[in-house]
Amino acid sequence: MYSSIVSKYYITLLLKYTKVDHFGFDVNLTFKQRYLVANQYWKKENGVILFYTGNEGDITWFCKNTGFMWDVAEELKAMLVFAEHRYYGESLPFGNLSFTDSKHLNYLTSEQALADFAILIESLKKNIPGARNSPVIAIGGSYGGMLAAWFRMKYPHIVIGALAASAPIWQFMDLVPCGKSGPNCSETIQSSWKAIDRLTSTGEGVQWISEAFHLCNPLRSQTDIIVLKSWLAETWVNLAMVDYPYSSDFLMPLPAWPIKEVCKYLTDPNESDKVLIQNLSQAVNIYYNYSGEANCLNTSQTATSNLGIQGWSYQACTEMVMPICTTGISDMFEPQEWDFAAYSDQCFLEWGVRPRPLWIPTVFGGKNISSHSNIIFSNGALDPWYAGGVNENITDNLVSIVIPDGAHHLDLRARNIDDPQSVLFARAKEVEYMKKWIEQFNGVSDSLRK
């Protein structure tokens, strides 16, 4: 089940009954939260617990893709815990009914998830012999990294620190510009949108494009063409996210440095429309069909099914409103303003709820987080989410690590021979900070204590 780097560990899959609603008392239901525990390197007397704050997907998949925790377990004598986020994977509060309506979805919030984590940790420390006084460090990537940071902010009595990898905690209204980025061979992509427009202006062209992209469902309407374009745009963003230095399988199975592979097909923005689209199709194929097993491409999917797209769509329509906009000039995408009213209407149509775009900054502090401590914000400069992250030290205890050659949370991935120096350096710094927190907690280093 796990890649070779982790298969030497024994891991236990467990379930914990937890409240559906931590913030009210009328609904007295519970559900089974899934979590994974690996403790073969754990120092039994109050050794550290590294706790992965699960995000929007199957926790076993995050477990597989967070080799960093496995790599450092022995050195830190750590127990590893991976907690699944409610409404994802198998941790569904209402089973098959979980996504049916806004009533069943009402308990899908980051605050409820953080409370799940807090209660799970308290229960582990109470029930695992030797763990009562174990320090706990939160670790997460992407939305999981946001949760790790927020967990330390809101529950500093439960976690002594947090590693928030590629966590765009500032990608919210009025905090950072809403721009979007992608591969560096942008000129061809920039040219492609108008080429698609020109080709799809005729019925013959529409059919030609469907075939050129090997679409499973040929384009039939204007809506299909809009969907094709946003599928392409998301593909470019995803490719930039997983631009790892070695062959990997996170969102999709891909070669090493996939952007470089993709850009090989996108060298000349001045080709004829058909040639340009044929090249684009080749490029897209790197992402969707590197294994060569796909007979056709499906525009309704842009990544692994381990991600919970329903849950995330709801979260994006409630709390996790992360404005995105494009200009077509400073970026490679078609110009699109951030239109909150339209976004809100779309959310209401889809989920029966309206987003509250300012709630996350209100509850988690926005840019004003300097009174917190012991959080590492690591970000890869190749990552499209980079701009929404914390990329400067805020205080001595609230630090930023930038990884120039890193894509989306490369530092959380398992050691690899092709890792660039910058990620090795980042991981070493991360371990150093964690050791400092543990020392502070254990009172070993008196000079570090208050």
Next chain:
Amino acid sequence: MYSSIVSKYYITLLLKYTKVDHFGFDVNLTFKQRYLVANQYWKKENGVILFYTGNEGDITWFCKNTGFMWDVAEELKAMLVFAEHRYYGESLPFGNLSFTDSKHLNYLTSEQALADFAILIESLKKNIPGARNSPVIAIGGSYGGMLAAWFRMKYPHIVIGALAASAPIWQFMDLVPCGKSGPNCSETIQSSWKAIDRLTSTGEGVQWISEAFHLCNPLRSQTDIIVLKSWLAETWVNLAMVDYPYSSDFLMPLPAWPIKEVCKYLTDPNESDKVLIQNLSQAVNIYYNYSGEANCLNTSQTATSNLGIQGWSYQACTEMVMPICTTGISDMFEPQEWDFAAYSDQCFLEWGVRPRPLWIPTVFGGKNISSHSNIIFSNGALDPWYAGGVNENITDNLVSIVIPDGAHHLDLRARNIDDPQSVLFARAKEVEYMKKWIEQFNGVSDSLRK
């Protein structure tokens, strides 16, 4: 409306529409939260805002009884804001239906109240010209003091510090012993319970006791006798809470140092039962009928109707589970163990909900709060809630002020000629800390900044 010390100020009563449920998106209702603003001493360009985190009662009553804020307004050039807690006073989310069932009561939690405060402050800073960069300090007494402390812990980006007066944040399960205290003339009170038992063992005695206490509703059943006893017990606790050095009217209109007045009647624990009860009745009368206007005493009331007893009863049955127990030996009360199961059953009967006694320590940190900063915990040694408070400095920025001659949040009351030195000292320290926080915030004192 206000006592002389505050009547010179102009105060505005305002309403703010706020969400009934901040932690979910299915219920999209709002309600009107009441708050009071006084700004005549406020320095318009980013002067400080002192924000009273309203607790379980009518906000205008807390406003009247928090003269300290009025007394320091000029010195600190502060705006004063008093925010009413949801489900109290006139801030009822569902009007008359607010207390009808567990469904309507579902949004009565401390977390929702803190979110109300956060959103109110953000809205004030946005809408009041000159307030955009105002530092805000939370101030509260009793449960309001707990909220002030928790507000700083959870929303340090919104308040730069908190004065938590007589805030028993540790009066929760497993944190402090559950004992209860009261007046110092305890021997007579200790003797009184058995005297009541002996007298009420005959019908004639029951009638005699009803008359001795001038009860509005004569005792008719065993239950009535139990109610009488808990009414008495609560009276002693309340008396100790408001043992102020001057004539006051907080829970009831009372003379200066009411405990001393009460104890005058309780000097000899070895009197005959009837004499003892007659003395007890005189003592009780100091509390319930100091004004001399009451024709009879009502065992269903123990304090001003400004307190919201329904709301607090529900909160005590959900989050605010503060175990109380008595031994009859180390204290003056009848022995009573803390019986959580019975308590929970009673809550279920009354409100249809069951308490979660460990939730408050989980969410607000219990005794492990040292990573927070800028909170003053002040406690009066005469106060029965003293033992549940923070009475030692935790860090340089999380400090305790003990007021040996103080009852329940005496420091929050208006200046008075009869104030003991210890409360004058406490208030001076409090102002000193607040000035330090403001300086830190304004960056005036570079040496205090990170």
